Amino acid sequence: MNRRDLLKxxxxxxxxxxxxxxxxxxxxxxxxxxxxxxxxxxxxxxxTFATRAWIPLPTFAAEDWQxxxxxxxxxxxxxxxxxxxxxxxxxxxxxxxxxxxxxxxxEVTTQVQAQNRAVRIGQASxxxxxxxxxxxxxMATALLxxxxxVKETAEGIVRGKTADADKARALYEWVxxxxxxxxATKGCGIGDVSWMLRTGNLNGKCADLNALYVAMxxxxxxxxRDVYGIRVVPSEFGYKSLGAGSEVVTKAQHCxxxxxxxxxxxxxxxxxxxxxxxxxxxxxxxxxxxxKVAAARKTLFGAWExxxxxxxxxxxxxxxxxxxPPLPFLMYPQAEDKGGAVDPLDPDxxxxxxxxxxxxx
Numbered sequence: 001m002n003r004r005d006l007l008k009x010x011x012x013x014x015x016x017x018x019x020x021x022x023x024x025x026x027x028x029x030x031x032x033x034x035x036x037x038x039x040x041x042x043x044x045x046x047x048t049f050a051t052r053a054w055i056p057l058p059t060f061a062a063e064d065w066q067x068x069x070x071x072x073x074x075x076x077x078x079x080x081x082x083x084x085x086x087x088x089x090x091x092x093x094x095x096x097x098x099x100x101x102x103x104x105x106x107e108v109t110t111q112v113q114a115q116n117r118a119v120r121i122g123q124a125s126x127x128x129x130x131x132x133x134x135x136x137x138x139m140a141t142a143l144l145x146x147x148x149x150v151k152e153t154a155e156g157i158v159r160g161k162t163a164d165a166d167k168a169r170a171l172y173e174w175v176x177x178x179x180x181x182x183x184a185t186k187g188c189g190i191g192d193v194s195w196m197l198r199t200g201n202l203n204g205k206c207a208d209l210n211a212l213y214v215a216m217x218x219x220x221x222x223x224x225r226d227v228y229g230i231r232v233v234p235s236e237f238g239y240k241s242l243g244a245g246s247e248v249v250t251k252a253q254h255c256x257x258x259x260x261x262x263x264x265x266x267x268x269x270x271x272x273x274x275x276x277x278x279x280x281x282x283x284x285x286x287x288x289x290x291x292k293v294a295a296a297r298k299t300l301f302g303a304w305e306x307x308x309x310x311x312x313x314x315x316x317x318x319x320x321x322x323x324x325p326p327l328p329f330l331m332y333p334q335a336e337d338k339g340g341a342v343d344p345l346d347p348d349x350x351x352x353x354x355x356x357x358x359x360x361x
Contacts, residue, residue: 066309071111122264143194171216188254
């Protein structure tokens, strides 16, 4: 898609209808709060060469869908402490080993309660978003500009709409219609929104597609944020593409998105997962009109399953004591050796493993 076609798609977005409504008997994808589940997420790091590491912790708190509990750790590091990103509040375990330490190891576990969430858009009584939080969730980041082509495209999509809820929905439908998930993208992508729009390469994974949504929402005055986390158990609705396949979740990271809407507060939006269903849900490469795709498209604006834990909503993260430039986001364990950063997308070489247990009783 070239720039001219991209802008035409944006200006025509008002003609794109919402996903077809389906009878519940056809495809049941209806996550609603029905009780808390408790998980223990454990990250074990055994770096061969690294002397420092930073492990993201699932300590994001949201009254209606995530309650973090205790974090504990064990290992042979000379120093380990919970630290917090000062701008966004992202928590991580900062670890340092002695230079001559043999068989370096740290294992950190956090207990978290999570549940399904479903928002009735515009039908709740919620306090207004604080001015500082509003400002934070409207600003540009290093990879999420809110001016230029981003704003031009978004304004074309929301033209004629005045309510934030209508703008947020139009942007969601546009991302679903005009992007695609690229299986060749490393990890979850990096979320370079300017590059995506400039080149017309509207593909990637969750950190790309949902970043595009967040940047465009911010550009038209709708507070929005990426929420970085990890899938922990299978989908209770039978979507193989939308859950973890085993207790080893080392590569199950997933970024979601939220928009702030009056009468709803922080509202779920996950267009990237709709495109994941298209690409990966058996038998794979589904049509956008497939019933499973249509059900996901309808549901994932306003709801998501509690089979996923959130780490943080941070961008441009400078690791405390780190020597490398700021990270676009913090969703994977990070480490440095004397040569610099260790590739977090190669857990076998990095030597880390993430596992999950559901706790009962």
